[in-house]
Amino acid sequence: MSEAVVLIASSLSANLGKRVVLSDISLSLPGGCLVALVGPNGAGKTTLLRALAGLLPSEGTIEVCGDALPSLTLRERARRFAYLPQGHQMHWPLPARDIVALGRYPHGAVDPARLTEQDAAAVMRAMQATDVVSLSDRRVTELSGGERGRVALARVLAVEAPVLLADEPTASLDPRYQIEVVTRLRTAADSGVLVIVVTHDLGLAARFADIVLVLSDGRLVSQGPPAGALSETVIADVFRVRTYRADYQCETVIVPWAEV
Ligand SMILES: Nc1ncnc2c1ncn2[C@@H]1O[C@H](COP(=O)(O)OP(=O)(O)OP(=O)(O)O)[C@@H](O)[C@H]1O
Numbered sequence: 001m002s003e004a005v006v007l008i009a010s011s012l013s014a015n016l017g018k019r020v021v022l023s024d025i026s027l028s029l030p031g032g033c034l035v036a037l038v039g040p041n042g043a044g045k046t047t048l049l050r051a052l053a054g055l056l057p058s059e060g061t062i063e064v065c066g067d068a069l070p071s072l073t074l075r076e077r078a079r080r081f082a083y084l085p086q087g088h089q090m091h092w093p094l095p096a097r098d099i100v101a102l103g104r105y106p107h108g109a110v111d112p113a114r115l116t117e118q119d120a121a122a123v124m125r126a127m128q129a130t131d132v133v134s135l136s137d138r139r140v141t142e143l144s145g146g147e148r149g150r151v152a153l154a155r156v157l158a159v160e161a162p163v164l165l166a167d168e169p170t171a172s173l174d175p176r177y178q179i180e181v182v183t184r185l186r187t188a189a190d191s192g193v194l195v196i197v198v199t200h201d202l203g204l205a206a207r208f209a210d211i212v213l214v215l216s217d218g219r220l221v222s223q224g225p226p227a228g229a230l231s232e233t234v235i236a237d238v239f240r241v242r243t244y245r246a247d248y249q250c251e252t253v254i255v256p257w258a259e260v
Pocket residue numbers: 016017018019021039040041042043044045046047048
């Protein structure tokens with residue numbers, strides 16, 4: 001991981017309503033890195049992703065690719081942060097390809113029917129990476145939850161942003177596609193992107209992430225390579241579960257086993 005740091009947050013705090021949801025979060029993350037953001041329900045994971053992208057007000061400072069976030073126009077922010085929200089609901093019966101083409105909107109592609117060669121190539125790369133080319137002409141409202149999830153992932157890959165934020169991208173996917181989606185995100189990281197993925201799957205986090213961030217009650221309580229950041233003690237303290245741990249094919253296996 002000799003890549004340059006692309007995202008720095010210093011003393012980040014955020015309130016929602018009257019609740020303090022994030023407190024004093026400091027991070028420095030390089031490109032080319034897959035980061036798993038884990039923590040119990042309500043810990044503040046979604047809020048942290050949104051705060052990092054400037055999608056909600058926060059205190060503290062955020063720098064992306066060397067620029068202070070507030071100095072960037074909205075369009076520039078949208079080119080630097082590709083954001084996949086939780087749930088990826090879609091209500092307009094558009095063809096899957098047009099949804100993926102929305103990923104090029106921050107680059108000026110306002111009409112999916114009239115993409116430049118460069119935009120069309122980015123859309124195709126993203127659709128191939130997520131195995132949705134065969135769904136191109138299908139209306140997204142007529143796809144299964146898992147198929148829609150892969151189309152939504154293709155949309156954010158099509159942005160080709162230096163930072164990709166994905167909120168539970170494997171939820172509702174079958175086991176094969178869970179592995180496939182994480183593998184795609186791993187490939188994006190290997191190509192130089194900083195990928196931050198919210199997940200409840202500690203096994204996937206341990207296996208695929210370079211860095212794990214553990215959030216509890218709005219505070220970062222553990223961070224670093226998976227073996228240390230997801231130690232038995234951390235998981236017991238934060239999630240209140242014991243884990244089965246093993247090594248398989250030179251990779252760490254963590255399975256939540258029983259309540260503490
Ligand atoms: N609009 C809001 N107003 C007030 N409180 C909110 C709002 N949105 C979220 N919260 C609270 O902020 C806290 C963090 O929510 P957040 O969605 O970031 O958690 P999370 O870690 O992503 O949870 P989950 O794993 O359940 O998706 C929760 O206690 C939640 O109830």
